[in-house]
Amino acid sequence: MTSERSAPPTISEVAIEAGVGRSTAARTLGGYGYVSPELRERVLAAADRIGYRANALARSMSTGVSHTIGVIVADLANPFFGGVVRGISDAAHERGSDTVVISTNEHLSEEVAATNVLIDKRVDGIIIASAAVDAASATHIEQARDHGIPVVLVDRAIPGLGLDAVVIDNRAAARGAVERLIAAGHRRIGFVWGPPVPERPRRRREMIDAAARSLWTDGERLQGYLDALDDEGIVFDADLVMVGEKTEAHALQEVGRMLAMTDPPTALFCTETDALTGSLRALREARLRVAADVSLIGFDDSSWATVMEPPLTMIEQPMLALGTRAAEVLFAAVEGQDSRGELHTLDTRLIERESVAPAPRL
Amino acid sequence: MTSERSAPPTISEVAIEAGVGRSTAARTLGGYGYVSPELRERVLAAADRIGYRANALARSMSTGVSHTIGVIVADLANPFFGGVVRGISDAAHERGSDTVVISTNEHLSEEVAATNVLIDKRVDGIIIASAAVDAASATHIEQARDHGIPVVLVDRAIPGLGLDAVVIDNRAAARGAVERLIAAGHRRIGFVWGPPVPERPRRRREMIDAAARSLWTDGERLQGYLDALDDEGIVFDADLVMVGEKTEAHALQEVGRMLAMTDPPTALFCTETDALTGSLRALREARLRVAADVSLIGFDDSSWATVMEPPLTMIEQPMLALGTRAAEVLFAAVEGQDSRGELHTLDTRLIERESVAPAPRL
Numbered sequence: 001m002t003s004e005r006s007a008p009p010t011i012s013e014v015a016i017e018a019g020v021g022r023s024t025a026a027r028t029l030g031g032y033g034y035v036s037p038e039l040r041e042r043v044l045a046a047a048d049r050i051g052y053r054a055n056a057l058a059r060s061m062s063t064g065v066s067h068t069i070g071v072i073v074a075d076l077a078n079p080f081f082g083g084v085v086r087g088i089s090d091a092a093h094e095r096g097s098d099t100v101v102i103s104t105n106e107h108l109s110e111e112v113a114a115t116n117v118l119i120d121k122r123v124d125g126i127i128i129a130s131a132a133v134d135a136a137s138a139t140h141i142e143q144a145r146d147h148g149i150p151v152v153l154v155d156r157a158i159p160g161l162g163l164d165a166v167v168i169d170n171r172a173a174a175r176g177a178v179e180r181l182i183a184a185g186h187r188r189i190g191f192v193w194g195p196p197v198p199e200r201p202r203r204r205r206e207m208i209d210a211a212a213r214s215l216w217t218d219g220e221r222l223q224g225y226l227d228a229l230d231d232e233g234i235v236f237d238a239d240l241v242m243v244g245e246k247t248e249a250h251a252l253q254e255v256g257r258m259l260a261m262t263d264p265p266t267a268l269f270c271t272e273t274d275a276l277t278g279s280l281r282a283l284r285e286a287r288l289r290v291a292a293d294v295s296l297i298g299f300d301d302s303s304w305a306t307v308m309e310p311p312l313t314m315i316e317q318p319m320l321a322l323g324t325r326a327a328e329v330l331f332a333a334v335e336g337q338d339s340r341g342e343l344h345t346l347d348t349r350l351i352e353r354e355s356v357a358p359a360p361r362l
Numbered sequence: 363m364t365s366e367r368s369a370p371p372t373i374s375e376v377a378i379e380a381g382v383g384r385s386t387a388a389r390t391l392g393g394y395g396y397v398s399p400e401l402r403e404r405v406l407a408a409a410d411r412i413g414y415r416a417n418a419l420a421r422s423m424s425t426g427v428s429h430t431i432g433v434i435v436a437d438l439a440n441p442f443f444g445g446v447v448r449g450i451s452d453a454a455h456e457r458g459s460d461t462v463v464i465s466t467n468e469h470l471s472e473e474v475a476a477t478n479v480l481i482d483k484r485v486d487g488i489i490i491a492s493a494a495v496d497a498a499s500a501t502h503i504e505q506a507r508d509h510g511i512p513v514v515l516v517d518r519a520i521p522g523l524g525l526d527a528v529v530i531d532n533r534a535a536a537r538g539a540v541e542r543l544i545a546a547g548h549r550r551i552g553f554v555w556g557p558p559v560p561e562r563p564r565r566r567r568e569m570i571d572a573a574a575r576s577l578w579t580d581g582e583r584l585q586g587y588l589d590a591l592d593d594e595g596i597v598f599d600a601d602l603v604m605v606g607e608k609t610e611a612h613a614l615q616e617v618g619r620m621l622a623m624t625d626p627p628t629a630l631f632c633t634e635t636d637a638l639t640g641s642l643r644a645l646r647e648a649r650l651r652v653a654a655d656v657s658l659i660g661f662d663d664s665s666w667a668t669v670m671e672p673p674l675t676m677i678e679q680p681m682l683a684l685g686t687r688a689a690e691v692l693f694a695a696v697e698g699q700d701s702r703g704e705l706h707t708l709d710t711r712l713i714e715r716e717s718v719a720p721a722p723r724l
Contacts, residue, residue, distance in 0.1 A: 068479060076447050076463065082439035089465055093472070098479045100462040101438065103451060110455070117430060117460040121483050248665055273665075280669035303610055303635075304666035307642035 009052040018046035029147070048146070068098045069330060070118035072111060072128040076103040078273075080300055080319055081129065084154060087323020088127055095331060097124065106131050112140040119143070125150040125330045133213060135160040150333030154326040156216045162341035164333070166326040170217050173315050173348040174224025174271070177297045180313070180350060181267040182232050185359035186295060190258045190265035191225050192251050192275040194218075194241040202238050214246075221271045221299075240265055242275070251278025252285070259286045259294075266359045267295040273302065276312075291357040301351055310354035318346050371414040380408035391509075410508070430460045431692060432480035434473060434490040438465040440635075442662055442681055443491065446516060449685020450489055457693060459486065468493050474502040481505070487512040487692040495575060497522040512695030516688040518578045524703035526695070528688040532579050535677050535710040536586025536631070539659045542675070542712060543629040544594050547721035548657060552620045552627035553587050554613050554637040556580075556603040564600050576608075583633045583661070602627055604637070613640025614647070621648045621656075628721045629657040635664065638674075653719040663713055672716035680708050 015025035020039055028035045028043040029052070035043070046052075069092050073081040081103075089099035100123070102114035108131045118126050126149055132138040138158050144151050153165035181189050195201065195210035195218070204226060212219025222241070229236055239261065242254040251274065258265050259282060270276035276298035280290070288294050291310050298305065301316035325344055333339055377387035382401055390397045390405040391414070397405070408414075431454050435443040443465075451461035462485070464476035470493045480488050488511055494500040500520050506513050515527035543551050557563065557572035557580070566588060574581025584603070591598055601623065604616040613636065620627050621644060632638035638660035642652070650656050653672050660667065663678035687706055695701055 068483070070462075075444075076438060077441055077444035079439055079441050079444070082437075082441070082444060082465075085438050085465060086467070089467075098464065098475060100432075100464055100479065100483070102460065102462055103444075103447060105448070105451075113460060117462065121430070121462070277665040277669050284669065302666070303639040304664070307639050307646065307670070309671045 009047075009050045011052070013050060014043060014047045014052045017050050018042045066122045066124055067096060068100060068121070068123050069327070069334075070114075070121070070123035070126045071099055071101045072114045072118070072126065072130070073101065073103055074106045074129050074131055076101070079302065080317065081155075083319025084129070084323040084326075087320035087325075088154075088327045089323075090320070091324040091327035091331075095327075097331075104131060108132060108137060115140040115144050119147050119149060123149065125152070125334045127152050127154050127326045127330055129153070129155040130158055131215075132158055133216060134158065150330060150339065152326050152330040152333065152339075154322055157343060158216070162339070164329050164339050164342050164344065166322055166329060166344040166346070167217075168317055168322070168348050169345045170220035171224040171227065173299075173350075174221040174269070175227045176224075176348075176350055177299075177315055178225050178228035178269055179231070180352075180356060181269065181295060181297060182228060182234070184267075184295060184356050186265075186267035187232075187234050187359070188237075188263060188265045188267070189225075189229075189240065190255065190268040190279075191222065191241045192255060192268055192270045192279050193246050193272065194222060194243050196246050197243055200238055200241075200243045204236055207238060207241060210243075218271070225269060246272070246274075248274040248278040248281075251275045252281045255279045255282035256285060259283075259288065265294070267356070268297075270296065270298045273298070273300050275299075280308075290355050293360075295356045295359070297350075297356060306353070308355075312355040313353045314351050316349045316351050318348065321346055371409075371412045373414070375412060376405060376409045376414045379412050380404045428484045428486055429458060430462060430483070430485050431689070431696075432476075432483070432485035432488045433461055433463045434476045434480070434488065434492070435463065435465055436468045436491050436493055438463070441664065442635075442679065443517075445681025446491070446685040446688075449682035449687075450516075450689045451685075452682070453686040453689035453693075457689075459693075466493060470494060470499060477502040477506050481509050481511060485511065487514070487696045489514050489516050489688045489692055491515070491517040492520060494520055495578060496520065512692060512701065514688050514692040514695065514701075516684055519705060520578070524701070526691050526701050526704050526706065528684055528691060528706040528708070529579075530679055530684070530710050531707045532582035533586040533589065535661075535712075536583040536633070537589045538586075538710075538712055539661075539677055540587050540590035540631055541593070542714075542718060543631065543657060543659060544590060544596070546629075546657060546718050548627075548629035549594075549596050549721070550599075550602065550625060550627045550629070551587075551591075552602045552604070552617065552630040552641075553584065554604045554617060554630055554632045554641050555608050555634065556584060556605050558608050559605055562600055562603075562605045566598055569600065569603060572605075580633070587631060608634070608636075610636040610640040610643075613637045614643045617641045617644035618647060621645075621650065627656070629718070630659075632658065632660045635660070635662050637661075642670075653717050657718045657721070659712075659718060668715070670717075674717040675715045676713050678711045678713050680710065683708055 011025050012022050015022045025043050028040050092099045104110040111131050141151050153163050157165040196214050197210045201207040201210050208222050211222045244250050268279050270279050297313050299315045301314040305312040305314045373387050374384050377384045387405050390402050454461045466472040473493050503513050515525050519527040558576050559572045563569040563572050573584045606612050630641050632641050659675050661677045663676040667674040667676045
């Protein structure tokens, strides 16, 4: 709970620098009470100039520790994030903290607004599954840290930001799944979904970059798919990667296109639930059976996968553990431990069921 | 934004009554800044005695309108609530308000804590899918209203509380689904899940009461099942209702028990996703096929239901509309409209697919 630096700037020094009263500076920097937009701007600029950073101790002395952490996720309608939030709030609860959640629907502008709300609500720290893909689009996260609010990333890393991130090893998980398909004799393996770009990149590097520009996890999963192909000397075919809008309807269309190729895929690797249900609908429309005709592995296990006919082989993400680990890392930071920009990587599990069968002989 | 009453008690009158300074009373009642626990207690007791109620206008003048609404849901890992929250936050967003969400895991104690957090965070209003089943267990909700924070219920009504609630017509939805099964010739129809009590109630009224004591929606859905049986003169058989823990694993066990009866069900009505996947696993274990051997209708449509073999006939809930409607009702209350304790009922849709087949001839 102590600052690492000797004699950091105080609120009074910020007030002098800004030419405002101490209480105005305190209200602005503590995020409570009313301050006019102009004065607020002046105080924040002054704080920035002299390198003022609130810390948990200062905040606790001025306004009481809030005992609340904030969570910002991309999409609460996705059960994956529901599970992560459950893990976070269980861990916070054990430490006597409450958890408030804001969903951004994958919109960066809503994420910026959400960050400001949590700063205003004086949360002790923020865990975020960000839509920002690089440091340039993550200035709002820097802003929270400038308010002395620690930030930990979950599910998605942001390269170049130097923040702790709790993630799964997406690349290894994807590689393992595709290796499983290759071991069953498959060499034509469709990848659903790929980058959401209108035109199909022809080169591997362009394909990976386009995927990663959409989402860090997308780039990692595509990279894992390519790793597995490389190891077996299977030549990459850009036409076996879905491109375009990441929706179930578009996955249906793209898998339909792949199945109509003269050399169609004999297996599919689906990186999201909607990619999987879209693929299954495409197989049904083409009157192809899972396993018997086309093998399939999906990401994000669900109880539905166990009652499919046949039951589906799936990658299971440790949703709860991602959440509890992120909360642990956050609480360490709230208590004053410096962020070292570490990637905390949790293992996934490939749950073998019956959707992978030997490839048909050519 | 104006109070309906003439000359309501002011913050200054509360301060005089409590024997504290006006700023202490304002900080306590406005929920900002530091106030010692003892003074806080005195101010709140004084406010209670003289009938002080903060209103949105007063809060906006003293501390700025927060432009934030709070949402408390039972379980964020359930995609149903994810959809409802999405509807709420979209509607709030359009009005320039942010939405913070707290999940309670169906624990009343966590719900009470969540309500206090939202009061402390000075939200403009609260939407809650409450675990409270009657007015006696909902004193925390009364407390929020006493702080001048409007509350609207969503998904679940609380009888006797006089609060607006935005719900689906659970009873009509269940009745429609069971009527559909009866129309196909089924007369032995299993109900999954029923009341979470260890001992099976034998009488209809006890069964309904036990279900409603667990959750308002559970009671309504069981009532709808009985309505449909009554209309066709089908005698209620308590052994066709699942009792005990509401988990997938227990649904598997209870449906297994039903299927082993000398007069087993030829159809199942499943009121939750986990009830449905548990039932499907029981059918698989008994080597019975959906539709061909046992017909089935589930609650809460999902894209998974469309890719099952056969695709499942499901009740679709208007999740987004529940959320947007709840937000509309809440904003009307925030702007000063009195709650009339209305039940705002939205329609569901029975989506016919292929899991209902004619009952086998006896």
